[in-house]
Amino acid sequence: MRAVVQRVLSASVSVAGEVVGAIDEPGLLVYLGVTHDDGDREIAWTAAKIRDLRLLREERSVADVGAPVLVVSQFTLYGDGRKGRRPTWLAAAPEPVSRPAYEAVCAELERSGIRVERGVFGADMQVTSVGDGPVTLIVET
Template sequence: MQRVLAAEVRVDGKVVGAVAPGDGPGLLVYLGVTHDDGDAEVAWTARKVWETRLLRDERSASEVGAPVLVVSQFTLYGDARKGRRPTWAAAAPRPVSEPLVDAVVAELRRLGARVETGVFGADMQVSSTNDGPVTLLLETP
């Protein structure tokens, strides 16, 4: 999760999701899913993204109504400890991960967030202007 001043996701040259500069600071969330993630992880992740005091003056997105851009990213579970070719065996396959990414987005919206997204499984180009920069890794318990 990154604190950003602006961020956008493009697919085939078209913007599909963004935190625009005029929106105020927001969050860019790269979301990975592993094999044993489920409903509990969905609820925890959405709540943590929405309530973590990552913005300036120790404020949360929920406190200031900051926009959230969620980008699915299976490569977060990449492992390059052995050899020269990373493995993504820890990443959940699409039939498992896509519904969970959608569920995190839905839960963020239920909590009151304005959420933009990338396109699951697409070749996305993501650009961001980080604020700080501040990046935080959130791992479910």
């Protein structure tokens, strides 16, 4: 499992011009990619890492301050552009694997008391964000 985690002041995701998920206070924007062999262990680890990373101001985590998280599914995190001009997506898990894993990470965060906003899995989404400093981290199991 691979995630790009960004500290933001606000973020939103829209589908067909309609906002489907948004945070309007400091929190995290997470792009989440799933590969073929991701299972329960990777789901639990990734959710805990997102929850406990001290990326917010004053080295605080979303769990410390009750900050929200916007999670967007992002299969392109497993794109490979090393050969030729066209990337391959072979390392990205197919929808029957990736959708349940994405939903499970979101549910695990919610179970730990985190407010989670979501994109729409598989949709053509437009994401906007206002970054809170140049704080972006790649997290991988």
